[in-house]
Amino acid sequence: MNSGLDNLRDVTIAAPAPETDLTTAAPDDEIIPEEISTPRKRAWPGHILMAVIALAGAVYVCQGLWAAPYRNVVAENVSDQGQFEWMLSYGVYMLQHLSNPFFTDLLNAPRGVNLAMNTSSTFYAVVFAPLTHFLGAQVSFAAIMTLNLAGSAFVWYLFLRRWLVRSGLAAAVGGLLFGFSPGLVSHANGHLNWTSGWMVGIVAWWVLKLPERDRWLRNGIVLGLLCTMGFSVAAEALFFAAQASGLFLFVWLLSRPGLRQARAAIKPVLLSLSVTAVVAGTLLAWPLYMHFAGPLKFSGTGFGMRQFSEDLVAYAAFPLQSVAGKFGWGADLAPNATEATSFLGVPLILLFFVALALLWRRSPRERRVTLRALSVVAVLFFLLSLGPRLKFLGEEHADIPLLYALLTEVPLFDSALPVRYTLVVVVVFALVIAMLTDEVVRRDGLIRSHAGRIVTGVAIVAALVPIAPLPVRTMERSAEPVFISSGHWQDYVSDNGVITSLPLSSEVSVDMMRWQAYTMARGGDKLFRMPAGYWLGPRDYTEVGRNDTGRLGPPERPTAKLLYRAARWGNMPKLTNLDRAQARVDFAYWKVEAIFLPDHVTGPKGDLNRDALLQVTTQLFGEPEQVDDVLVWRIRPGVDPVDQWGEV
Template sequence: MKRGALYPVLYVLVALALFGRVLPVMGHSWIGLDADAKQVVYWLDLVADALRHGHNPLITHAIQAPGGVNLMWNTSMVLPGIVLTPLTLLAGPYATYDVLVIAAPLLSACAAFGALRRIVPSAAAAWVGGLVYGFSPALLGETLGHAQTAMAWFPPVVLLLVYEAVVRRRWAAWRVGLLLGVAIAAQLLIGEEMVLATAAIGACGAGVLALQHPAHTRAAARRLGVVLAVAGSAALVLAAVPLAVQFFGPYRPSGRLVPGDVVVADAGALLVPASRQLLRMAGLSADPWTLVTEDSGAYIGLPVMLLLLVAWQKLRSVSAAVTWAVPVVLITSLFALGPHLHLGGVATSIPLPWIVLDRLPLLENLDPARLMVLAWLGIALVVSVSVEHALRRQGRDRLVRCSLLAAALATLLPAAIPVTAATAPAYFASSDAANIPAGDTVLIAPLSDGSGLRVLIWQAEAGLRWRMIDGNAYGQGRTLYYAPSTLTDALAGLEFGAPLDVGRLRVGSMRDDLRRLGVGTVIVSGSDHQQQQVDLLRGVLGPETYAGGGAHVWHDVARLVTRRPTTAA
């Protein structure tokens, strides 16, 4: 084996050490938390099912009936879903998801290694930088449920291509632009948010470079302009059909999609490790300070911050890369804090720079906390340069420098990555579930709100044969979760602990909701407040027509809502 091929193999070993515990249960469990990962598993199954039946994988009618969902507006990972469809059909979506999650930091690290190898002379130093990026707290945090963000090969590829275009200039500008266009088109079908984030931070990086090297700005701008023009044209051609579906196709959402000032990095979490770090502070954790666990990877830590500071002071006179990277890391980390400062779990009214970008079209739908993934690319660059300079030393000086670097990086060691078993109520594998008419519209309680993504998995367990009225997705004129109505609001209220007042049920309005939505079957299963929801539906539809396998089921709802007299409260 050539020495150069050894470095990616080492990343494979690291990935297997982190995620290997899923291998014996692959296909029946998934890597990560019992939360957003279920959504990605569902998308993978949905794309494979669409291709198997010859349907458009960019549009689905399986959820948010009687309408549907435009997958281009969601984190659907269409390209990986298409590429891995044979695996999904053969081994199931859980196995496909686990393969993606294992591959995400591995590919990200390899991409970073390739980029850093162009910048630093030492392959070993570049390998360390790739390791720091691909297995950083931010990126490993995203593997807990956000595979589309954890698949972060795109920023290093952009860095590599821009470096080739502006600094090395060994490739023709049109060739660099063409490669960049292919990368953009691919990333658009993996996760568009990463394209937006890379563009925003890339623009800041270009600004820093222009301020630091004004004499070269004009020539670099001309060459970069050619690259971007070719890249944009190539990306538009390659992604023309998906983009046309997204912006001109059906079921397009409107307005702001993500809430502002929510999925942000807490300033305290930059210094205080979360429970996902192997080395933690006794009695203090950043876990409660972030709403979304998968996006709580803001931790850099004091040792790595000191490493950046020392590198800035000692190496900026000899390394243009460090001179550029440290300010970019600072800017990116500041942006990740969101529009207003959050400190120790407390949201303040102190405005931060992101408040300006937060008001721009498209960027308003970017979750700032995820920018920390890009911050780690800058940190990885500084680490690579620092390691390269340490390796140049001799004797004791070399040993001391390498030991200090190793000690600082040891604070980034992750704790064990959780594995979640895939479970579903027995009903969804029963003959009664199999007898639900294909294409029937089904209401399942609990509804698929943030805590109820499991119902998507249950629909997949039943073979995606029928449609659901809700679904955790952005659709036309719909919330992210269930469609608001008298009935769904009442069911959701019960799920969150509201008391059931049978005497105040608006039965007539609830039956109208069922007619309007075209519901053919109602299922209550696996709810934390199942009995109250069953009692509510008995008041609306009468006794259930089937009970078993942990579920209460009402079939032929159209008949049930017409046979019983309306007694609206």
Template sequence: MTAPTERADTERADTERVDLSVVIPAYNEEERLGPTLDAVTRYLADNESRFGSWEVIVSDDGSTDGTREVAALQHPRVRLVAADRNRGKGNALRLGVAASSGGRVLVTDADLAAPIEELERLDKALSEGSAAAIGSRAVPGAEIADHQSLLRELLGRAGNLLIRATAVPGIRDTQCGFKLFDGDQARAAFADSRLDGWGIDVEVLQHLHRNGLPIAEVPVRWSHRPGSKVGPLAYPKVLADLARLRLRRLRPADVLVAVLFLALSITLYSGRFFDPDHRYLTDSLQDQNQWEWFFAVTADSVAHLRNPLFSDLQGFPDGVNLMANTAMLGVSVPFAPLTLLAGPAVSLSVCMALGLAATAVAWYWLIVKRVVRHLGAAFVGAALAAFAPPMVSHANAHPNFVILFMIPLIIDRALRLATGTRVRRDGIVLGLMAAYQVFLGEEPFLLAALGMTLFALAYAAVRPEEAKEAWRPLGKGLLIAGAVCLPLVAVPLYWQFKGPQSYHSVLHGDNAGNSPLSLLAFAERSLLFGNAGRANELALNPTEQNAFYGWPLILVAFGIVVRLWERPLVKALAFTSVTAAVLSMGPKIRIPLTEAVYPGPWALVRKLPLFESVIEGRVAMVCAPVLGILLAVFLEKVLATQRIGTVYFGLLAVALALLPILPAPLKAQQREAVPDFITSGMWKSYVGKGESLVPVPLPDPGYAEALHWQTTADLGFRLPGGYFNGPYGDNRIGIYGAAPRYTSDMLRDVRYTGKVPVIGKNWRAQAKQDFAYWKAGVLVVAPQPNDDKLREAVDALTGKSGKWTGGVWVWDLHGGS
């Protein structure tokens, strides 16, 4: 940054150090500066016995009025330094403090909103060992004489709250312009500053905080002064300045890590990423159609101010409880503009690629902050946490298990609570984070909480003294977090569990746990040793390969635990990983190559609320970040040694553990074309207001291409059936798809078997009843396996032949059937 030109309008006769320097930044302060200087110089002259020798420096920021002349005519101890042009308060303070020679430096605004007499309070705090004493309007004992207008005050409080959330821990009022510093620390802090605007107050305090220097926040008297330069946009400017500052201070290595993670994510999704409208992830089964529908319906709700928690666009006429499904409002709402602009396929593709990269960056940040200092070791650990085989498996189809960037942030905030330094503030922030994570994904949040609980119990067992000190602030902070989170999520959660189309639990069968062999085997998308047949024998489907870490990684992890067993962190991580792996095997653990079956610990929790809907095999995903952290700890230790052999064999072991599970890009294929009947808008002449378009067979979790039709048609028609979670029966048990009806079941059987039952009077009567229930306007059979048999069945049910139009067969139901 080019330094501004400055000049001294009043030269000092000597360069002797003084006890106190008062720096007053000024820009066009001709009217207010004179009385302020009179008050300051008179007070300091009268109190030299307390404050010692002093000087006043007016730092002019390129004023265009008579500010400089006013300063030059004042007391002989008043000096002027001036910038060649207006740059901002930060620049003026930097110039003024650099010109100071005081053992202490007071900065105060030209309006003297905090009276100079308040210096006594700040001086007392500085004398007690603080490096800075800042005047505050937000701590007990502060007095505000003349308030601002209500609007300015509300804007100021909101802005200050946002600044506090990103500024210096524990400081409530960073922007009061009355601060006293140790002189040398002030000159160092302001010299290190880069901001020219209002944000310099926060920047300087952050400098002191980073260097471990104590800061005292002192209550002062304060009154609003007319003509204040702080306008409604001042706080947004501060936030913008702080954001720019953080970007400037990013280490090149951190930027490189983020770029590498983004490149890895895009490579993984390369089969779809560059043409999402026409490419489909093969192993997503029907989930890509479902998630694009979620993004489309959310964007439509945002655009038309509809309830984002419910829709009857599929599952018509009953509808879909979106909160009881994984609609991920935490990303689908922010991505609504992109969805409306480019379509749900593009929006989902970008969201998943960015989300996976952001998750990796978040794990990297946590590992660097809490575990290791070596950036390379942290990169390897974060890469495993985000790109481990189970994460890649879910990357095919489940954004809620890919976009997990909040989980490392939540872990960090919980660890802060355990220190007991800022329990209330950290509790509030944790509550806000938890509320947001609820709208990103409740099941991964539950699994993360399970993993954190296992770790906490293990760490408490090996470090009981630390646990004894931590449990009270942690418990208090969690209570505060709950008090913040619950009001924010109460209505959505009530809607989820008690609202329309809510359900009690989703049944996944008795074989949703992992085989012990799956922990040692290789996933389908493992680049070197992937075997689709073997992987699918050990998993529910390609999107649920929830373990598959490979025996080399498990072997290396075991060696790391044995080698570093003396570390409490390693003991806690080992317990967490082993326990999560065992839990993931389900309520019954089948011993491979034998007929032996033993009860698993999952049986103890499987029927508890929330846990009853969890696919237990997913608990093994907890192992991904745990193994990543173990690798990071091991790598840092290996790289810190001076022995070449240790480094070589340590790196070789990690390479041999990771190379077999490197992921190949996800499989993609050409997407099934949407019929011209839909894309051209022909459907509009068949579907009246309040009616539905009925694909034959109805869309379901096995084949939901009709959802793609619907999003292509900008959600212009409703569909019966669909792919979602909804209730079934009087007990409202959760099932995948709409509650079946006789006609929908029969048509589905025809598609998959190619056999048409004898359709007589009873079947036609039932079909008429079901068509009426769906409020069907038109039946549509697209080209598909056994479409000739489907046409035969529909002809018999309706009593008329279908019409070929727009690439599909249609049966217009208006006028009877």
């Protein structure tokens, strides 16, 4: 008989027979009883209904994108959407030209960008390449975001049906709670990687199968392939999934009555993990090399770890982007709108602890083992989410170090943002609430009285309704200029030459990255390169091979700063020939052949200051020429601006 980690349901639910005493079980017995499955004809209607509900919910959350995918952009995170649209379009370019999937010189001319150290999402880029080519990266982005939310809810629904609960309704409650939790909905403000909760669910599902005695080879191969896929979807989320599922499995096995089951599981688990390491290590050898030893690598992250830590009060607060937030009950305690990962609210937190106490008190021994393992995972990841220093009501208490203070210099942990560990805590919440719902729905459950089931059901609804999500907010972005879409730019740039819009692309403005992305998505043999961009790279380029810390974009050059200040704050200083000489040096470094200014420039909260950009650039380079719907300045590399345009 095969030995596997069962569905984690207690044996009294699995069958009406008396509880099995596994301390005296025969060595050939299953670690826990075989799966109880609902007949296929009865299960499929429920699965289809859940899929429809999850998809409808995801469309509702992403409705602003679908209303006008070519015009609208997520209002809270314009830059990240632009970056992901670039990554999706690069998939078309990569397949057409068989280019390096982990390094490109199209951005950050002339140095390039190490894509393996960025959220390259190669899996999405390749799978959705046909959609990106024919309908554009804007549509692919909206489609992936929608499918991520729906898929996250649906996969965790299936996970619950397989491993923890018998009721389809209970599984649906848990799946929807996680798939549309405040954390995933907040990440829907631009993050295709962190909304990929379906990937985490599938990986966790297969980790639980590792103790199967006779299927270690199959399980190891499948898990290796899943890890390869997960790395190219969301490497940081995969790292969290590996920690959480491994910790759960470890605690679960050691918590079994007696050690026979744990000893029996060690061999298949180790064999499976060995196969996983070989498969994933082989398939990921190239991207891992690029990540840890490739050009323009860096250590840590470009974000402040202490800033991106969870505020203790945020767990009990309501999210701004929710029903409660609509009534003014939300709290602004997140690092930004995209990282509001907790915000579960006091009612849900109280319900969670009541559910744990009730399930622990009235459940048989098998269910308590599962609850213990889940509790350990929740506590540890809660502590990790708080970061290296305690934050309370928006104020950091630097004199109170926490668990993560021990990990800030540890490889991999130094590249993770603590606030995101909260998503694992949310998974535990979803599983426990689903288990409680299962007891409410089942007449033979732990809550025997009709009144008790009604009261508990009402409490579940009351805890979940306040955090029900609102649609992601969107705003209009500047349209792609005809100068770019028509290909007229080719008259101003040599083959593989460098061109840029104003200001240079950065976290504040990713218009140029978007327009390069749309040019890649359409295909064709000609494409321009661009300086700067929005990505993660080393803080300093001066020392080759230096293991530098990360930052957003390249080190800023003086002319880039000048244009940035004009666009962001309207600064229009009187420039001198010294400024023009510096511009000559900077544009020679970038090898820029032409710059252009569109009618509108998208910023993080709306249009940037085009008039200031025009005045500063005219002082630097003289009067522009009108080409289609943009103003263009030609640049002759190596020629002093004074010689090219005369005194300005």
